[in-house]
Amino acid sequence: MSHQKQGIQVIGNHCNQELKLAICRFVKYLKTQYEFPVLLKIILCDSSELISPFDQDTCVSFSWVPDEPTDIYRYPYILCTTGDYLKDKAKRGRDNALAGYIHDIAKHILRYQKWLKTGSINVYAINIKATEILDQYAETREHP
Numbered sequence: 001m002s003h004q005k006q007g008i009q010v011i012g013n014h015c016n017q018e019l020k021l022a023i024c025r026f027v028k029y030l031k032t033q034y035e036f037p038v039l040l041k042i043i044l045c046d047s048s049e050l051i052s053p054f055d056q057d058t059c060v061s062f063s064w065v066p067d068e069p070t071d072i073y074r075y076p077y078i079l080c081t082t083g084d085y086l087k088d089k090a091k092r093g094r095d096n097a098l099a100g101y102i103h104d105i106a107k108h109i110l111r112y113q114k115w116l117k118t119g120s121i122n123v124y125a126i127n128i129k130a131t132e133i134l135d136q137y138a139e140t141r142e143h144p
Helices: 017-033 085-092 094-118 126-138
Strands: 008-011 040-045 061-064 077-081
Touching: 008 017, 017 040, 017 094, 017 126, 040 094, 061 094, 077 094, 085 094, 094 126
Parallel strands: 008 040, 040 077
Antiparallel strands: 061 077
């Protein structure tokens, strides 16, 4: 009998390390708030945009989940670009730039949690709910 991997992982060797560390701190916080019974990988890539495999449009992030949470051979993931971080930081400031990336990841976490419960990734009012997660996280620290 196969055992399904659990948890949440951040992967990204060629991305900005300041951004990666902030995302790792956020993930550590998420582990105290949510369960991750099916391994979720957050893959940080150093490009500025991605081509969505779903509609072929450009985007800065997307998430993928298997058809069933019980699929023990395929695991969900979030793919997130980081190539514009330094430009975003120069334009918006460090904390606001980091918050933007964390907010984006929070939206994908909400989709993952919904998928675990219902098999669907559609989340009503996802931006509002992601902002609530970000606000709760902000109460735990001085800077992202």
